[in-house]
Amino acid sequence: MKAITLISSLLVLFLANPLWAAETDELTQLTKNKIDQVINLLQKSNLDKPTRNAKIIEAIDPIFDFDQMAKLSLGKKYWSQMNEAQQAEFLKLFVVRLQESYLEKLDLYTNERVEVEEAQQVKSRVYVTTKLISGGEAMEMVYKFFKGRQGWQVYDVVILGVSVVQTYRSQFEGLMSKGNAEDLLNKMRKSGELKIPAAN
């Protein structure tokens, strides 16, 4: 059995490798295109904000797996503690939140230059590093792709070393270890209304 595992994984590696170069290039290009698309939309002053935001989400939706981000942020342990209705509500609330947070960050964009670096393969993932250049400083943002059923999609974004999924994960861990799924959902429903959470 071990031998089969070894052989099959070697085979997989062997077969997969030639594909990689093409795929990482493709992902670099894809990320470039998407960023250009988003920047174009941001620079179009004739669009009102809701339309613009809807267009941005429409543009990035195919390369972001928001559901996967949501699930990873909660973690398997707590995801499996939720019943189906709770899972569905969690996904709905969290995905909206992720998208809003992303759009919010884009509002801070003021015509900085964005550079997209060569994609990097890390095990079965591909990381695309982008740099927002403003005044001699480069703000690094890494888009992490995995290959799911809908092809390559982003499952985490790392901004200046801070992983979006990881920070949510720690918060959820804290909340879930003290309360239950219903408490968490309550908090999410409320913070959806409040927009900005209180300090404690």
Place this chain on the structure above:
Amino acid sequence: MEVTCGFQGQAKPNFCSYQMNRTAINPGPFGSLLWGLLVCLIWLPVAQALPSQPKHSSALELTQPYPAEPPEAASAPSLAVQLADFKGEAPVYALFERQENFIQLVQNDDQMDAGFSDGAPGDGFGGFESFEDEFATEAAPEEDWLDSYNRSMTTVNDRLYFWVLKPVATGWDWVMPDGVQNSINRFFKNIWYPIRLVNNLLQAEVVDAGEETARFVINSTVGLLGLFDPAYEWFGLEAHDEDFGQTLAVWGVGPGPHIVLPVLGPSNLRDALALAPDSFVDPVFCNDLVTCQDKRKYGYGYWVAEEINYASINLGAYESLKKDAFDLYPFLRDSYEQNRLKEIED
């Protein structure tokens, strides 16, 4: 060097030696810089010679600050769950999972979903399998002893931002053109060159230290006292922000417990202690290694001005960041610690 030993030849050895020390240790306005360089020259070979601390080794260790979750198999999930995971798409996979040598298989698992594009768990339960080892599941490092203090201080700092800093910075932003704000920001960054130089050297980043020096020379002259950044615009020279906290990390010092400092915000024991050595080479605070008195009262003024100006450039950034938080303190703590790890690696 004139040494006066008391009046009329009376022996006052203490007084004598004090005078001598003062003269020797206070060599002038660039004293701190010279002392910094001297310290570097001593430290550079030492830091490089330390065999047990290869450069960046600590950074590597630190990339996994929290205990990684044990492999899924350790908790032996039921076969039913596993089958549900894979929904029969990759039966080979599920069979392998029953093997005792799970850790090896988990690694293979990663390579396998590279190969079978549609076998990669994209949704449903299976979506977790190959990800669990990528993210730490422990919420807090166990040594978060200061949790309740940190939470209160986070609230205090949060109020300070909204009640004091933000209104002042908003006013400043309203009065000042954006170009001026950016220039002021560059000016302050430029005069903190000694801190970056010393720490680049202490981390044996000689090339970066050279780049920083070139930046300082170009920006202080052609860039009109640092108000502009021709070093980057024309020559592509990049800043290499390093502080003593990062230096300590490169030398192998761990972060210690997280501490939220009043006004300054998130920090940890290592970085908080490292503020003092940095202030010795901070030309705003101190031009004299021993007393640091001369400039201290202005130093805080400069520092406050810099903070207000910085906040005025980044109005809305904290608010936007805050929206990612369900629970502000752990959110800021994790963001800080992760960001520091990244800075240490660079």
